[in-house]
Amino acid sequence: MAWSERQQAMLAEMGLRVWLPRPGSLRADDDPPMPPAAREEGEAAASPTSPTSPAVAEAPTRTMTRGARATGVDTMDWPALREAVVGCTACKLCEGRRQTVFGVGNEHAHWMVVGEAPGEQEDRQGEPFVGKSGQLLDSMLRAIGLTRAPDAATRQVYIANTIKCRPPGNRNPEPDELAQCEPFLIRQVALVRPKIILAMGRFAVQSLLRSSEPIGRLRGRVHQYQGVPLIVTYHPAYLLRNLDDKAKAWDDLCLALQTAQAVA
Ligand code: SF4
Numbered sequence: 001m002a003w004s005e006r007q008q009a010m011l012a013e014m015g016l017r018v019w020l021p022r023p024g025s026l027r028a029d030d031d032p033p034m035p036p037a038a039r040e041e042g043e044a045a046a047s048p049t050s051p052t053s054p055a056v057a058e059a060p061t062r063t064m065t066r067g068a069r070a071t072g073v074d075t076m077d078w079p080a081l082r083e084a085v086v087g088c089t090a091c092k093l094c095e096g097r098r099q100t101v102f103g104v105g106n107e108h109a110h111w112m113v114v115g116e117a118p119g120e121q122e123d124r125q126g127e128p129f130v131g132k133s134g135q136l137l138d139s140m141l142r143a144i145g146l147t148r149a150p151d152a153a154t155r156q157v158y159i160a161n162t163i164k165c166r167p168p169g170n171r172n173p174e175p176d177e178l179a180q181c182e183p184f185l186i187r188q189v190a191l192v193r194p195k196i197i198l199a200m201g202r203f204a205v206q207s208l209l210r211s212s213e214p215i216g217r218l219r220g221r222v223h224q225y226q227g228v229p230l231i232v233t234y235h236p237a238y239l240l241r242n243l244d245d246k247a248k249a250w251d252d253l254c255l256a257l258q259t260a261q262a263v264a
Pocket residue numbers: 085088089090091092093094100163164165177180181
């Protein structure tokens with residue numbers, strides 16, 4: 001397979017370096033190189049326990065009176081939904097959060113990105129996908145002509161997490177927490193009415209698709225969520241630690257792009 005200049009530029013945005021022969025180094029009947037002969041250059045994310053990683057500061061756990069989720073989520077408008085999330089105490093994750101992480105982007109976006117749960121930086125900043133994984137997500141989006149920065153609905157994505165409060169110690173969300181929080185995401189999808197959803201990370205994917213299958217088995221095809229085509233791919237944080245899978249993520253982005261174009 002030959003890589004066009006545009007494709008090479010896209011791969012470079014994702015930190016994938018394509019092996020290209022020097023001019024004249026291949027005879028016409030030589031086998032082409034294995035595409036994508038890409039060697040990752042990304043910097044592996046330090047694990048929370050790495051001696052070189054900054055200490056992960058936990059928000060102080062508060063004793064909050066747990067309550068029921070607000071009623072009528074399925075008919076709320078944006079301000080009411082945001083307010084309901086900010087004040088939500090429906091699961092125990094409310095006790096350790098600094099703030100809720102609602103979502104960001106164009107409220108009429110054609111593309112919606114759904115991640116997992118806030119990490120420490122997201123909990124501090126109140127925005128999904130910040131830090132190194134956020135930078136990689138931005139590069140991935142840029143590679144297919146999208147952005148989280150203010151722009152038209154065709155280009156600016158809407159980003160939300162499956163869970164709106166940070167699980168302590170970045171542990172995995174528990175089933176009851178996912179169940180309590182899901183109505184907020186369902187309403188966000190209903191309000192945005194995206195033409196395509198890009199689901200990133202095992203917990204986001206398994207929760208949205210009601211599946212226990214690994215991402216490796218779910219990616220590569222078009223699913224549906226609330227009537228919207230959904231493409232499965234790896235979480236940027238995972239890609240920072242598993243560089244070889246960036247090429248698969250690139251395939252997922254291409255599938256998402258094709259699907260979005262077909263829908264349009
Ligand atoms: S994670 Fe979701 S359900 Fe749990 S307290 Fe936060 S907003 Fe409410």
